[in-house]
Amino acid sequence: MAKYLLQRIASALLVIFLVISLTFVLMHSIPGGPFSREKQVPPAVLKNLEERYHMNDPLSKQYIDYMKNVAQFNLGPTFRYEGRTVNDLIKDGLPKTATIGFLATIFALGGGLLLGSIAALKHNKTPDGVATFIATIGVSVPSFVMATFLQYYLGYKLGLFPPVGWNNGALKNLVLPSIALGAYPIAQITRLMRTSMLDVLSQDYIRTARSKGLPGYVIIGRHAMRNALLPVITYLGPFFAYILTGNFVVEYVFNIPGIGQFFVTSITNRDYSTIMGMTVLFCSLLVVFNLLVDIAYTFIDPRIKLTGQKGA
Amino acid sequence: MFKIKKKRVLTVAVAMLLVVSVILTGCSSNQPAAPAKVMKTSFNAGAEPKTLDPAVSTGVPETHIETALFEGLTRIGEGEKVMPGIAESWTQSADGMVITFKLRDAKWSNGDAITADDFKYSWLRALAPETASEYSYQLYYIKGAEDYNAKKGTADAVGIKVVDPKTLEVTLAAPTPYFIALTAFHTLYPVNKKVVEANKDWSLKAETFVSSGPFKMQEWKHNDQVVVVKNENYWDAKSVKLSEVTFKLIEDNKAALTAFESGQLDALEHIPIEDIERLKAAKILKIAPYIGTSYYRFNVTKKPFNDVKVRKALTLAINRQMLIDKVVKGGQLPAYAFTPPGMVDVEAGKDFRKVGGDYIKEDVAAAKALLAEAGYPDGKNWPADVTILYNTKSDNKLLAEAIQNMWKTNLGIDIQLHNEEWAVYLENQKKLNYNISRAAWIGDYADAMTFMDMFVTGGGNNQTGWSNAEYDKQIKDVANKSGDQKVRIPAMHAAEKVLMDEMPIMPIYFYTLPWVIKDNVKGVFYSSLGPIDYKFATVE
Numbered sequence: 030m031a032k033y034l035l036q037r038i039a040s041a042l043l044v045i046f047l048v049i050s051l052t053f054v055l056m057h058s059i060p061g062g063p064f065s066r067e068k069q070v071p072p073a074v075l076k077n078l079e080e081r082y083h084m085n086d087p088l089s090k091q092y093i094d095y096m097k098n099v100a101q102f103n104l105g106p107t108f109r110y111e112g113r114t115v116n117d118l119i120k121d122g123l124p125k126t127a128t129i130g131f132l133a134t135i136f137a138l139g140g141g142l143l144l145g146s147i148a149a150l151k152h153n154k155t156p157d158g159v160a161t162f163i164a165t166i167g168v169s170v171p172s173f174v175m176a177t178f179l180q181y182y183l184g185y186k187l188g189l190f191p192p193v194g195w196n197n198g199a200l201k202n203l204v205l206p207s208i209a210l211g212a213y214p215i216a217q218i219t220r221l222m223r224t225s226m227l228d229v230l231s232q233d234y235i236r237t238a239r240s241k242g243l244p245g246y247v248i249i250g251r252h253a254m255r256n257a258l259l260p261v262i263t264y265l266g267p268f269f270a271y272i273l274t275g276n277f278v279v280e281y282v283f284n285i286p287g288i289g290q291f292f293v294t295s296i297t298n299r300d301y302s303t304i305m306g307m308t309v310l311f312c313s314l315l316v317v318f319n320l321l322v323d324i325a326y327t328f329i330d331p332r333i334k335l336t337g338q339k340g341a
Numbered sequence: 342m343f344k345i346k347k348k349r350v351l352t353v354a355v356a357m358l359l360v361v362s363v364i365l366t367g368c369s370s371n372q373p374a375a376p377a378k379v380m381k382t383s384f385n386a387g388a389e390p391k392t393l394d395p396a397v398s399t400g401v402p403e404t405h406i407e408t409a410l411f412e413g414l415t416r417i418g419e420g421e422k423v424m425p426g427i428a429e430s431w432t433q434s435a436d437g438m439v440i441t442f443k444l445r446d447a448k449w450s451n452g453d454a455i456t457a458d459d460f461k462y463s464w465l466r467a468l469a470p471e472t473a474s475e476y477s478y479q480l481y482y483i484k485g486a487e488d489y490n491a492k493k494g495t496a497d498a499v500g501i502k503v504v505d506p507k508t509l510e511v512t513l514a515a516p517t518p519y520f521i522a523l524t525a526f527h528t529l530y531p532v533n534k535k536v537v538e539a540n541k542d543w544s545l546k547a548e549t550f551v552s553s554g555p556f557k558m559q560e561w562k563h564n565d566q567v568v569v570v571k572n573e574n575y576w577d578a579k580s581v582k583l584s585e586v587t588f589k590l591i592e593d594n595k596a597a598l599t600a601f602e603s604g605q606l607d608a609l610e611h612i613p614i615e616d617i618e619r620l621k622a623a624k625i626l627k628i629a630p631y632i633g634t635s636y637y638r639f640n641v642t643k644k645p646f647n648d649v650k651v652r653k654a655l656t657l658a659i660n661r662q663m664l665i666d667k668v669v670k671g672g673q674l675p676a677y678a679f680t681p682p683g684m685v686d687v688e689a690g691k692d693f694r695k696v697g698g699d700y701i702k703e704d705v706a707a708a709k710a711l712l713a714e715a716g717y718p719d720g721k722n723w724p725a726d727v728t729i730l731y732n733t734k735s736d737n738k739l740l741a742e743a744i745q746n747m748w749k750t751n752l753g754i755d756i757q758l759h760n761e762e763w764a765v766y767l768e769n770q771k772k773l774n775y776n777i778s779r780a781a782w783i784g785d786y787a788d789a790m791t792f793m794d795m796f797v798t799g800g801g802n803n804q805t806g807w808s809n810a811e812y813d814k815q816i817k818d819v820a821n822k823s824g825d826q827k828v829r830i831p832a833m834h835a836a837e838k839v840l841m842d843e844m845p846i847m848p849i850y851f852y853t854l855p856w857v858i859k860d861n862v863k864g865v866f867y868s869s870l871g872p873i874d875y876k877f878a879t880v881e
Contacts, residue, residue: 112392193599
């Protein structure tokens with residue numbers, strides 16, 4: 030286990046390093062820069078700006094300086110917000126994004142597991158049809174449509190929840206964004222859960238359990254659920270990374286001051302340090318969650334051992 | 342047995358869902374009504390400010406908030422009049438080169454006295470190369486300022502002199518009649534020398550933010566809102582009736598409009614095009630004047646637009662009023678010249694645009710004749726790859742499609758459309774990698790020079806490859822060298838005529854600013870230069 034973890038951490042660091050380097054190259058090769066303006070900045074002013082942000086240094090020096098800073102968890106100052114660092118942006122925004130992400134997770138995981146299980150138990154009956162319908166809607170409706178729809182109908186027309194705003198994280202403000210953010214994953218989880226539960230329920234050991242006269246909830250809870258969960262757990266790694274770093278559209282529509290917006294705005298602003306910072310953050314989270322998911326396997330299914338190769 | 346259990350699980354699940362939905366629904370309640378007599382209002386400023394340090398800020402949201410927080414030597418009032426601000430009066434030397442400002446007994450929001458030294462410090466700070474202020478060139482009108490900013494001169498050589506704590510003497514590089522109005526522009530706002538020297542991060546937090554205007558900073562929640570409250574130390578505090586203004590930072594215009602309609606917000610600008618007609622019909626849409634021109638650039642260095650006849654033909658062959666009525670819909674004005682209304686002319690009260698008149702007369706027959714003369718009769722031989730470049734935005738696309746269609750119908754020519762992400766589009770426009778390019782220009786001050794100096798040879802904002810000796814002469818040698826409106830304004834009229842004869846650009850419409858505000862908020866002043874001013878506003 031320890032050897033396995035060390036191997037994984039080493040490969041994770043390598044992945045992060047490669048991603049940073051690649052992003053650095055790609056970012057500097059797109060046209061335009063952080064000071065591209067419709068009103069042209071006079072050359073002398075541009076020179077002052079470049080000096081201030083060390084953009085007149087050769088790219089190789091900028092790259093090495095950046096790597097040194099990242100090694101010390103210093104992601105540098107932003108180009109877009111005067112006097113704030115990328116660390117500040119993450120410190121301010123991540124907790125808000127994570128709050129919405131956490132609520133969306135409860136919604137998606139709880140709802141998805143429940144709907145998926147019900148659909149499997151009532152295979153080809155009305156509840157199955159309803160669950161499949163919800164899942165199809167969730168997967169096929171783009172999040173900006175979902176977010177705007179919820180905002181307009183539940184927020185504005187029915188007045189159930191405030192249509193926009195963070196409002197210091199008041200629960201009523203978080204409901205719509207959480208649902209909008211959870212809509213896609215709830216659908217995914219429902220589908221995964223339904224398929225794998227159907228598969229598990231048709232296994233011999235379940236029939237054995239039934240024939241022994243075990244009550245339904247024991248069969249589901251003790252025998253079927255753990256095996257049916259495996260595909261869902263696999264999905265959870267990328268899911269957590271996705272949901273914790275937020276969703277640009279949901280934050281944009283509901284005006285949530287999280288970090289999801291920076292993934293898009295940093296690129297349009299050519300805010301180099303923020304682009305890099307967001308990449309580092311997302312990449313690290315993804316790597317960490319994938320590792321956690323692998324560890325979680327061993328608890329769910331004791332047959333899986335972390336030895337560098339997954340045992341069957 | 343098994344079946345029954347399953348049913349029970351289902352029942353419990355449904356019950357839980359119901360309970361959760363009831364709890365969540367119960368959470369929504371309306372805001373309690375504000376106690377009477379305390380006047381508060383809110384406005385959507387837009388994106389998160391880059392900074393609220395007036396010397397380095399650039400964007401539109403920043404100017405809205407800074408107009409509430411700060412006051413310069415002058416302040417722009419109703420009708421774009423230049424009103425005394427921190428300066429109570431000023432005098433100009435006969436040649437217009439030296440302006441002496443007399444400051445009133447005004448105080449900073451922290452109670453310190455505002456002195457001439459604060460102004461000198463603030464302006465030199467904006468010019469200092471280390472500050473790297475993007476708008477530092479707004480101070481280039483002062484003698485020695487450009488050299489200092491470009492590291493070719495010293496701060497001591499800049500023509501700003503503190504005669505005594507209440508007297509500031511400014512020596513200009515050339516006579517600039519609009520310099521006094523420019524002191525109401527944010528780059529020239531004062532900052533408190535003592536505060537800034539003691540804490541370079543003063544502008545980042547509400548607690549350390551010190552300002553000179555009708556309001557002071559109360560709260561700044563990033564990407565959420567900036568709250569300003571009445572500044573009791575402001576010299577004209579008795580005129581300020583509002584106790585609080587909340588500047589919301591909602592970037593999505595559609596969401597902001599929903600917030601307005603559901604009562605979360607009192608006013609906003611940037612109305613989505615698709616909502617304009619509905620709001621107009623409901624009589625809540627307001628249209629404010631806005632000094633700006635929407636136009637297309639022609640790349641005159643490449644065929645077919647190296648031929649003035651082609652440029653003219655295309656310019657004459659569109660129907661501007663129809664574009665306004667059917668596409669942009671915000672009550673814009675058709676642009677038959679480049680400089681928009683709202684600019685001063687020689688005589689006080691006269692408008693530069695009215696005096697100059699129209700230079701373009703839409704005429705399809707004449708356009709066809711010009712195109713035939715240029716070698717493309719009825720669109721024959723027209724190159725297949727001529728393209729309109731625009732930055733990716735649905736409004737730009739709608740306009741480009743409508744114009745493409747008009748040229749096809751009226752002139753029989755095919756034009757392609759191509760959209761690019763903002764910074765890529767700017768880069769390609771700058772490098773002349775285009776045939777026709779969508780463009781817009783918003784004035785910085787109410788003098789035609791803010792438009793007319795764009796197209797001088799090699800100017801950073803020219804970006805058409807066009808060069809004309811007569812135009813350069815009128816702008817650089819006549820208008821920019823004289824402080825006499827009787828000399829410089831006719832020169833700018835002459836230059837505009839040259840520009841419209843040569844047509845390196847095709848004016849489309851003059852901007853307006855469609856906006857909405859709750860009926861009970863009165864006395865808000867929207868400057869045609871962009872900023873909204875809540876100084877005299879009240880809430881009924």
